[in-house]
Amino acid sequence: MMSNRSLTVLRVGGQTAKCSSTNLFLQSRNLHATRILKESEDDLMKRIKDDLKNAMRSKDSFASTVFRSLLSEQQYAQKSQQTNGGKIASSMISIIQKALAKRQESAKQFRAANPSREDLAEKEDKEADLIRKFLPEQISKEELENVVKSAIEEAKKAGIDGKKLMGEVMKRVGGQVDKARAPGGLISEAVKKFLQ
Structure with missing residues (x-):
């Protein structure tokens, strides 16, 4: 165990962490990222909704479908939280990560199919690229x-x-x-x- 003299107290956005000088940089980065993520949950939803509006205005049905699916998955997570006795719902980041993983897995399976469905795999890759821009x-x-x-x-x-x-x-x-x-x-x- 480390002595108190070798620990540095780090404060970022109201959060505090004690860490050794070797981990100071990593801790400061993580505390800052966590604070940004908590503050940006609403901002992230706003970005998705704004991108949906822009896609609808430009008549980009492909992008608008992807953004609608993200909003739908978020709504589903909120509703399942209410029916599960108030358990904590997934954060928007984890919802986006799951959606991205789903698209990547689908693309992988389309390429592995016999015969290969490269057209569908490319569609999944494009969807993954649209989703990836919302992740840190x-x-x-x-x-x-x-x-x-x-x-x-x-x-x-x-x-x-x-x-x-x-x-x-x-x-x-x-x-x-x-x-x-x-x-x-x-x-x-x-x-x-x-x-x-």
């Missing part, structure tokens, strides 16, 4: 690997090993990296790579 910049592979390495070192220094190490490293990395910038699957792959 993804974390670089090198940056994620550095966070994972430091989390593994910290967990091992704390005396955690064996089966508990994977969970502890995932928890530490999840606390340092914003989920909007790195989906859980990406984090899990990076952790498994270094633990094997």
Whole structure:
């Protein structure tokens, strides 16, 4: 465990975090990104609605269909929250990530089909490109690997090993990296790579 002298207190937008000087940059970036994401949930919805209006004005039915599907998925998440006894609904970022993953998987399956349906795969790719512009910049592979390495070192220094190490490293990395910038699957792959 670190002494209090080696910790730096970081305040960004009303949020506070204690971190070592090596993780100061990452923590400041993540706190800033989290604050922006919380503030921008409404802004993101407004951007999607504005893009829908612009697509409708320019008679771009392809883009307007994609934007309508995003708004529809968000409405569905809100309604399912109300019927599930008030459980927290998915954030708009996670809804967009799921929509993007759906399009990417569909394109992959269309290309793998026998005979290949390249026309449908290209349509899914275009939809994915439209959706991708609403997501924040993804974390670089090198940056994620550095966070994972430091989390593994910290967990091992704390005396955690064996089966508990994977969970502890995932928890530490999840606390340092914003989920909007790195989906859980990406984090899990990076952790498994270094633990094997």
